[in-house]
Amino acid sequence: xxxxxxxxxxxxxxxxxxxxxxxxxxxxxxxxxxxxxxxxxxxxxxxxxxxxxxxxxxxxxxxxxxxxxxxxxxxxxxxxxxxxxxxxxxxxxxxxxxxxxxxxxxxxxxxxxxxxxxxxxxxxxxxxxxxxxxxxxxxxxxxxxxxxxxxxxxxxxxxxxxxxxxxxxxxxxxxxxxxxxxxxxxxxxxxxxxxxxxxxxxxxxxxxxxxxxxxxxxxxxxxx
Numbered sequence: 001x002x003x004x005x006x007x008x009x010x011x012x013x014x015x016x017x018x019x020x021x022x023x024x025x026x027x028x029x030x031x032x033x034x035x036x037x038x039x040x041x042x043x044x045x046x047x048x049x050x051x052x053x054x055x056x057x058x059x060x061x062x063x064x065x066x067x068x069x070x071x072x073x074x075x076x077x078x079x080x081x082x083x084x085x086x087x088x089x090x091x092x093x094x095x096x097x098x099x100x101x102x103x104x105x106x107x108x109x110x111x112x113x114x115x116x117x118x119x120x121x122x123x124x125x126x127x128x129x130x131x132x133x134x135x136x137x138x139x140x141x142x143x144x145x146x147x148x149x150x151x152x153x154x155x156x157x158x159x160x161x162x163x164x165x166x167x168x169x170x171x172x173x174x175x176x177x178x179x180x181x182x183x184x185x186x187x188x189x190x191x192x193x194x195x196x197x198x199x200x201x202x203x204x205x206x207x208x209x210x211x212x213x214x215x216x217x218x219x220x221x222x223x224x
Contacts, residue, residue, distance in 0.1 A: 001191065002186060002191055002193065002213070002216045002217055002220050003029045003030055003191065003192045003193070004027060004028050004029065004030075004193050004195060004199075004209055004212055004213050004216065005028065005029070005030035005031065005032040005063055005172070005192055005193065005194045005195070006020070006023035006024075006028040006031060006032065006195060006196070006199045006200070006205065006209060007032040007033075007034060007174070007194050007195060007196030007199070007200075008020065008031065008032070008033055008034075008054070008196070008200075009032075009034040009045065009196045010196035010197045010199065010200040010201055011196075011200040011205075012200070016053075016054070016057075017056075017057040019200060019205050020054065020057055020058055021057065021058070022204065022205040022206040023199055023200070023205040023206065023208075023209050024058060024060060025206045026205060026206035026207065026208065026209030026210045026213070027209050027210060027213045028060070028199070028209050029060060029061075030060060030061045030062075030063050030085070030192065031054065031058055031060050031061070031062050031063065032063045032065060032174070032194045032196075033046070033050075033051060033054065033062055033063060033064045033065065033083075034046075034065050034067065034140075034196075035047070035064055035065060035066050035067060035068055035074075035078070036067045036068065036140075036141065037067070037068035037069060039068070039069045040067050040068055040069045040089065040091075040092055041067045041140045041141040042141045043141045047077075048074075048077045048078055048080070048081035049081070051064060051078060051081040051082055051083055052081040052082055054082070055081065055082030061084035061085055061109075062082055062083050062084050062085070063083075063084070063085040063087070063111075063192075063194075064078050064083040064085065064086050064087070065087050065111075065113065065134065065174065066078070066086065066087065066088050066089070067089060067113075067140050067141075068092070069092055070092075071088045071089075071092065071093065071099060072098075072099055072102055075088075075099075075102055075103055075106065076106065079103075079106035079107075079108050080106075083108055084108060084109065085108060085109040085110075085111060085131070085132070086103045086106075086108045086109070086110060086111070087110070087111030087112060087113050087132070087134050087172075088100075088103070088111075088112060088113065089112075089113045089114070089115070090112055090113065090114050090118060090122050090123060091114075091115055091118060096112065096125075096126055097125070097126060097129070100112065100126060100129055100130060101129070109131040109132065110129070110130055110131050111130060111131060111132040111133065111134050111172065112126055112130050112133055112134070113133075113134040113135075113136060113174075114133070114134075114135060114136065114154070115136050115139065115140065116136055116137065116138070116139055116148050116150070116151050120154050120157050120158060120161070127161060127162075127165070127167055127169060128165070128167055130169050131169060131170065132169055132170040132171070132172050132192065133158055133169055133170075133171055133172065134172040134173070134174055134194075135151055135154045135155055135158070135171065135172070135173050135174070135190070136151070136174055136175050137151040137152075137173050137174065137175035137176055137177070137181075137185070138174075138175030138176050140174075140175075145175060145176055146176055147175060147176025147177070147178070147181045148175070148176070149184075151173075151175075152184060152185065152188040153188075155171055155173060155185065155188035155189040155190050156188050156189055158171050158189060159171060159188075159189030170191050170192055171189050171190050171191050171192070172190065172191070172192035172193075172194065173185045173190040173192070173193060173194065174194035175194075177193050177194060177195040177198060177212075178195065178197070178198040178212075179198065179211065179212065179215060182195075182212055182215045182216050182219065183215060183216075183218075183219040186216050186219035186220050186223065187219055187222075187223050193212070193216060195208075195209075195212055198212060199212070
Protein backbone atom coordinates (compact mmCIF):
# COMPACT_ATOMS: atom_id res chain seq x y z
CA UNK A 1 0.00 0.00 0.00
CA UNK A 2 1.38 3.39 -1.05
CA UNK A 3 1.00 6.20 1.48
CA UNK A 4 1.80 9.88 1.13
CA UNK A 5 3.22 11.64 4.17
CA UNK A 6 3.04 15.43 3.79
CA UNK A 7 6.04 17.05 5.49
CA UNK A 8 5.19 20.18 7.45
CA UNK A 9 8.77 21.48 7.06
CA UNK A 10 7.59 23.23 3.87
CA UNK A 11 4.21 24.36 5.22
CA UNK A 12 3.22 27.90 6.19
CA UNK A 13 3.40 27.70 9.99
CA UNK A 14 1.02 30.67 10.31
CA UNK A 15 -1.63 28.46 8.64
CA UNK A 16 -0.38 25.07 9.79
CA UNK A 17 -3.68 23.57 10.89
CA UNK A 18 -5.43 24.67 7.70
CA UNK A 19 -2.64 23.34 5.46
CA UNK A 20 -2.44 20.01 7.26
CA UNK A 21 -6.19 19.55 6.91
CA UNK A 22 -6.00 20.34 3.16
CA UNK A 23 -3.20 17.79 2.65
CA UNK A 24 -5.26 15.19 4.53
CA UNK A 25 -8.30 15.90 2.35
CA UNK A 26 -6.14 15.19 -0.70
CA UNK A 27 -5.28 11.73 0.63
CA UNK A 28 -2.28 12.28 2.89
CA UNK A 29 -2.42 9.51 5.48
CA UNK A 30 0.59 10.29 7.71
CA UNK A 31 1.93 13.69 8.81
CA UNK A 32 5.73 13.86 8.66
CA UNK A 33 7.36 16.10 11.26
CA UNK A 34 11.05 16.99 10.87
CA UNK A 35 12.80 17.64 14.18
CA UNK A 36 16.21 19.32 13.73
CA UNK A 37 18.59 20.47 16.46
CA UNK A 38 21.16 22.60 14.62
CA UNK A 39 23.90 20.10 15.57
CA UNK A 40 23.33 16.85 13.70
CA UNK A 41 21.91 18.85 10.79
CA UNK A 42 22.52 22.53 9.91
CA UNK A 43 19.03 23.73 10.73
CA UNK A 44 16.81 24.26 13.74
CA UNK A 45 13.10 23.46 13.57
CA UNK A 46 10.53 22.47 16.17
CA UNK A 47 10.08 20.58 19.42
CA UNK A 48 7.37 18.73 21.36
CA UNK A 49 5.05 21.78 21.78
CA UNK A 50 4.37 21.94 18.02
CA UNK A 51 3.76 18.17 17.94
CA UNK A 52 1.28 18.62 20.79
CA UNK A 53 -0.48 21.37 18.80
CA UNK A 54 -0.57 19.22 15.66
CA UNK A 55 -2.21 16.45 17.66
CA UNK A 56 -5.17 18.80 18.16
CA UNK A 57 -5.76 19.37 14.43
CA UNK A 58 -5.40 15.86 12.99
CA UNK A 59 -6.11 12.28 13.98
CA UNK A 60 -3.62 10.95 11.41
CA UNK A 61 -0.40 9.32 12.65
CA UNK A 62 2.36 11.82 13.42
CA UNK A 63 5.67 10.57 12.00
CA UNK A 64 8.41 12.32 13.98
CA UNK A 65 11.79 12.15 12.25
CA UNK A 66 14.45 12.97 14.85
CA UNK A 67 17.45 14.56 13.15
CA UNK A 68 19.05 15.23 16.49
CA UNK A 69 21.97 14.20 18.65
CA UNK A 70 21.13 12.21 21.80
CA UNK A 71 17.65 11.16 20.62
CA UNK A 72 17.15 8.93 23.67
CA UNK A 73 16.83 12.07 25.81
CA UNK A 74 13.91 13.40 23.76
CA UNK A 75 11.97 10.28 22.72
CA UNK A 76 9.80 10.34 25.88
CA UNK A 77 8.82 13.98 25.33
CA UNK A 78 7.83 13.44 21.70
CA UNK A 79 5.87 10.30 22.56
CA UNK A 80 4.01 12.14 25.31
CA UNK A 81 3.31 15.08 22.95
CA UNK A 82 1.44 12.73 20.61
CA UNK A 83 3.95 11.16 18.21
CA UNK A 84 2.77 7.82 16.77
CA UNK A 85 5.90 6.97 14.79
CA UNK A 86 9.42 7.96 15.83
CA UNK A 87 12.51 7.45 13.67
CA UNK A 88 16.16 7.96 14.59
CA UNK A 89 19.31 8.19 12.51
CA UNK A 90 21.70 5.27 12.46
CA UNK A 91 24.53 7.84 12.31
CA UNK A 92 23.88 9.22 15.82
CA UNK A 93 22.79 6.12 17.74
CA UNK A 94 25.64 4.36 19.52
CA UNK A 95 23.24 1.75 20.85
CA UNK A 96 20.71 1.55 18.03
CA UNK A 97 19.06 -1.63 19.29
CA UNK A 98 18.42 -0.04 22.69
CA UNK A 99 17.05 3.15 21.13
CA UNK A 100 14.60 1.22 18.95
CA UNK A 101 13.28 -0.65 21.95
CA UNK A 102 12.99 2.64 23.86
CA UNK A 103 10.70 3.98 21.12
CA UNK A 104 8.61 0.80 21.22
CA UNK A 105 8.31 1.04 25.01
CA UNK A 106 6.18 4.17 24.44
CA UNK A 107 3.85 2.26 22.08
CA UNK A 108 5.17 4.10 19.04
CA UNK A 109 6.23 2.55 15.74
CA UNK A 110 10.03 2.60 15.56
CA UNK A 111 11.95 3.59 12.45
CA UNK A 112 15.61 3.88 11.54
CA UNK A 113 16.94 6.47 9.08
CA UNK A 114 20.05 6.48 6.90
CA UNK A 115 21.67 9.42 5.13
CA UNK A 116 22.60 9.24 1.43
CA UNK A 117 26.22 8.23 2.18
CA UNK A 118 25.35 5.54 4.76
CA UNK A 119 25.29 1.95 3.45
CA UNK A 120 22.31 -0.35 3.97
CA UNK A 121 24.68 -2.88 5.56
CA UNK A 122 24.85 -0.75 8.73
CA UNK A 123 21.24 -1.78 9.44
CA UNK A 124 21.63 -5.55 9.08
CA UNK A 125 21.28 -6.26 12.80
CA UNK A 126 18.14 -4.17 13.39
CA UNK A 127 15.98 -4.87 10.33
CA UNK A 128 14.13 -7.59 12.23
CA UNK A 129 13.02 -5.19 14.98
CA UNK A 130 12.20 -1.93 13.16
CA UNK A 131 8.74 -1.10 11.83
CA UNK A 132 10.07 1.01 8.97
CA UNK A 133 13.30 2.16 7.33
CA UNK A 134 13.55 5.74 6.10
CA UNK A 135 15.96 6.33 3.20
CA UNK A 136 17.10 9.94 2.93
CA UNK A 137 17.26 10.86 -0.74
CA UNK A 138 18.78 14.27 0.04
CA UNK A 139 21.26 15.30 2.70
CA UNK A 140 19.06 16.25 5.65
CA UNK A 141 18.71 19.78 6.90
CA UNK A 142 16.59 21.74 4.45
CA UNK A 143 13.48 21.30 2.32
CA UNK A 144 13.34 21.79 -1.43
CA UNK A 145 16.56 19.94 -2.27
CA UNK A 146 17.20 17.99 -5.46
CA UNK A 147 16.64 14.22 -5.33
CA UNK A 148 19.82 12.08 -5.29
CA UNK A 149 19.24 9.26 -7.84
CA UNK A 150 21.96 7.01 -6.37
CA UNK A 151 19.73 6.42 -3.32
CA UNK A 152 17.28 4.37 -5.40
CA UNK A 153 19.45 1.27 -5.13
CA UNK A 154 19.01 1.36 -1.33
CA UNK A 155 15.23 1.07 -1.66
CA UNK A 156 15.65 -1.84 -4.07
CA UNK A 157 18.11 -3.54 -1.72
CA UNK A 158 15.83 -3.06 1.29
CA UNK A 159 12.96 -4.66 -0.65
CA UNK A 160 15.22 -7.60 -1.61
CA UNK A 161 16.42 -8.15 1.97
CA UNK A 162 12.86 -8.00 3.29
CA UNK A 163 11.81 -10.73 0.88
CA UNK A 164 14.90 -12.87 1.50
CA UNK A 165 14.60 -12.69 5.30
CA UNK A 166 10.77 -12.63 5.38
CA UNK A 167 10.70 -9.43 7.39
CA UNK A 168 7.87 -6.91 7.69
CA UNK A 169 9.41 -3.42 7.85
CA UNK A 170 8.07 -0.79 5.47
CA UNK A 171 10.25 1.39 3.24
CA UNK A 172 9.94 5.18 3.50
CA UNK A 173 11.71 7.82 1.39
CA UNK A 174 12.30 11.48 2.22
CA UNK A 175 13.82 14.16 0.03
CA UNK A 176 13.04 15.53 -3.41
CA UNK A 177 9.89 13.41 -3.83
CA UNK A 178 7.99 15.29 -6.53
CA UNK A 179 6.01 14.61 -9.72
CA UNK A 180 9.23 13.92 -11.67
CA UNK A 181 10.68 11.45 -9.12
CA UNK A 182 7.67 9.74 -7.55
CA UNK A 183 7.48 7.01 -10.20
CA UNK A 184 11.14 6.06 -9.72
CA UNK A 185 10.94 5.78 -5.92
CA UNK A 186 7.79 3.64 -6.06
CA UNK A 187 9.31 1.33 -8.66
CA UNK A 188 12.41 1.03 -6.45
CA UNK A 189 10.26 -0.20 -3.54
CA UNK A 190 9.30 2.85 -1.46
CA UNK A 191 5.84 2.62 0.10
CA UNK A 192 5.68 5.70 2.35
CA UNK A 193 6.49 8.84 0.41
CA UNK A 194 7.44 11.97 2.33
CA UNK A 195 6.78 15.13 0.32
CA UNK A 196 7.13 18.68 1.60
CA UNK A 197 7.91 21.23 -1.08
CA UNK A 198 5.86 19.30 -3.68
CA UNK A 199 2.83 19.52 -1.37
CA UNK A 200 3.14 22.91 0.34
CA UNK A 201 5.60 24.82 -1.88
CA UNK A 202 3.02 26.32 -4.24
CA UNK A 203 -0.55 25.79 -5.26
CA UNK A 204 -3.25 23.91 -3.37
CA UNK A 205 -1.89 21.23 -0.97
CA UNK A 206 -5.03 19.11 -1.51
CA UNK A 207 -4.59 19.02 -5.30
CA UNK A 208 -0.83 18.52 -4.99
CA UNK A 209 -1.31 15.46 -2.76
CA UNK A 210 -3.96 14.05 -5.10
CA UNK A 211 -1.62 14.39 -8.11
CA UNK A 212 1.33 12.77 -6.31
CA UNK A 213 -0.80 9.89 -5.05
CA UNK A 214 -2.26 9.31 -8.51
CA UNK A 215 1.24 9.09 -10.05
CA UNK A 216 2.48 6.86 -7.21
CA UNK A 217 -0.49 4.48 -7.46
CA UNK A 218 -0.07 4.19 -11.23
CA UNK A 219 3.64 3.39 -10.75
CA UNK A 220 2.78 0.73 -8.16
CA UNK A 221 0.23 -0.92 -10.45
CA UNK A 222 2.67 -0.88 -13.37
CA UNK A 223 5.29 -2.57 -11.16
CA UNK A 224 2.92 -5.47 -10.47
